[in-house]
Amino acid sequence: MRRAGQGDAEAWRVLVGRYSRLLCAIARSYGLSGADVDDVVQTTWLRLVERLTLLRDPARAGAWLAVTARHESMATLRRAGRERPLKGAGPAVTGPHHVVFGRDLAAAVGAALETIPPRCRELLELFAGSPRLSYAEISAALEMPVGSVGPTRARCLTHLRRRLGGRA
Structure with a gap:
């Protein structure tokens, strides 16, 4: 650099x-x-x-x-x-209540992501992308050992679940 x-x-x-x-x-x-x-x-x-x-x-x-x-x-x-568009996100939207629920859930997840540590947010966003990045690509992007990607992801998901408090 x-x-x-x-x-x-x-x-x-x-x-x-x-x-x-x-x-x-x-x-x-x-x-x-x-x-x-x-x-x-x-x-x-x-x-x-x-x-x-x-x-x-x-x-x-x-x-x-x-x-x-x-x-x-x-x-x-x-x-x-x-x-x-969300691919494979469940049943097709059939009415306004589905749209409202989807927006509400997306807003809750977005707000929860903002409260977790930035490194966790970066890792989870890389995992959520499509096409899926390999562990090696995520490891390179975050400059962390490949063997740490999975355990770190698990800890980050735990952070996110706590913030969502039963919504997910």
Whole structure:
């Protein structure tokens, strides 16, 4: 990261090579089109260039990039006025009460996610994406050992369940 911040082209090639697939996977998980995925990835790299000297811990660049790609994907969806459809989320919506319940549940989960530790939120959001990321990809994004991903996920889900208090 430091070398990239000093303009080292080889350092940038290494960073782009290491994280571009992950950024594409995150953007695709939001159901974005190919052009929108490209825009999200490009904007994420631009955000890194803009804030490169401001990163407190350059060793956590992968996690920062993953979170930024998620935020850029959501911003793209908001701008387009679309919502990501829930695939396989149970029975088809058949009436207004289903819509209200779904929105209520989504709001409760969203609020609960905001109260758990940020690292847990990042991990759970990476797991929730589609296409599914591998443990190795999540490990790289969060810069944690592959063997720690599963146990950490279990602890994070426990945090989330406590916050939801019986709603899930």
